[in-house]
Amino acid sequence: MLGGERSMLATLPALHRAGFQGTVACPPQGPLSQTLRRRGIPLVDWCLRDPTGQRRNILDLRLELATLLRVVQPDLLHANSLSMARLAGPVVCSFHLPAIGHLRDIVKISQRAVDDLNCHQCLIAVSRATREFHVGQGIEPHKCVVSHNGVALDEFAPRVPTRYLHRELGLPKTARLIVTIGQIGIRKGTDIAVEAVRRLACELSDIHWLVVGERTSKKAEAVQFEADVRRSASTGLLAGRTHFLGTRSDVSDLLYESCLLLHAARQEPLGRVLLEAAAAGLPVVATDVGGTGEIFPTIDDGGILVPAEEPAAMAAAAFALLGDEPRRRACGEQGRKRAVQAFGAELTAERLIRQYEALLP
Numbered sequence: 486m487l488g489g490e491r492s493m494l495a496t497l498p499a500l501h502r503a504g505f506q507g508t509v510a511c512p513p514q515g516p517l518s519q520t521l522r523r524r525g526i527p528l529v530d531w532c533l534r535d536p537t538g539q540r541r542n543i544l545d546l547r548l549e550l551a552t553l554l555r556v557v558q559p560d561l562l563h564a565n566s567l568s569m570a571r572l573a574g575p576v577v578c579s580f581h582l583p584a585i586g587h588l589r590d591i592v593k594i595s596q597r598a599v600d601d602l603n604c605h606q607c608l609i610a611v612s613r614a615t616r617e618f619h620v621g622q623g624i625e626p627h628k629c630v631v632s633h634n635g636v637a638l639d640e641f642a643p644r645v646p647t648r649y650l651h652r653e654l655g656l657p658k659t660a661r662l663i664v665t666i667g668q669i670g671i672r673k674g675t676d677i678a679v680e681a682v683r684r685l686a687c688e689l690s691d692i693h694w695l696v697v698g699e700r701t702s703k704k705a706e707a708v709q710f711e712a713d714v715r716r717s718a719s720t721g722l723l724a725g726r727t728h729f730l731g732t733r734s735d736v737s738d739l740l741y742e743s744c745l746l747l748h749a750a751r752q753e754p755l756g757r758v759l760l761e762a763a764a765a766g767l768p769v770v771a772t773d774v775g776g777t778g779e780i781f782p783t784i785d786d787g788g789i790l791v792p793a794e795e796p797a798a799m800a801a802a803a804f805a806l807l808g809d810e811p812r813r814r815a816c817g818e819q820g821r822k823r824a825v826q827a828f829g830a831e832l833t834a835e836r837l838i839r840q841y842e843a844l845l846p
Contacts, residue, residue, distance in 0.1 A: 689804070
């Protein structure tokens, strides 16, 4: 599941307790639908892509959405992503249906897409950086509010490591694990992370690097990017010390087995994995892009921020933490404190409930 889907799922229990009954329209197969069924949340099957994986025609999808709205008859529609909000905008406008669009991406969009988004009565940006970017593109400022994502603080909480990953990967007990979590792609800066870890490996012989996530884009440049990353991570000092784990369902456990999270994104609206790491008490070294500085506004908030595109700076920050155990532990404790204060799922749900209530008759 992607971050936006996990963020939505984190708020559903509080919404249910507040009396809101939701129905989710999503593809019938995959981890999201499986999770919804397991939780007993009503869902409607809706495939946005054809059997080849290509996005279907937007006009056809809007006709199907109109049919779904007539059948379900919701009091309010919440489009959980920028692309879905764009798709739904003209439809909810024609239905005169209260609607919220969630802006979880910092991407350039056309004027037509801006107009579609402005059909919603409310647009939620996941960070101030995201709001400022889209207002600059023409989103109506009075409609756009900021609400940071939240995490389940009981699921992501400091624990004692069990070293199950060491056993799974056949690593010595003394190996220290550094983890990078997210899509393998240009925007996530996986290539920058490779170079940062290579520099670390020159100084620290006991580190192993875990790469959690997969490439989602099928574009030729994305395929080549991944191939280059894997090739680079399999040579020299990184050979045998880089572990591509793919998609994992145990992220909430995996974080506790690691010493440090590296996040080398070139752009990041509000990285969910950064919130999860902070809540888990895992120190973070991340690039200072997008909304990341809103998660870690000061050096005492559990994360060390470095400039984008600078693997040397990332490696130096990571080396400093790994070489100073008291500081590393303090950094994790500060991150947990920051997450509890500002990024609990209950806080996010409370803000969302206020937006719902403001729109409902």
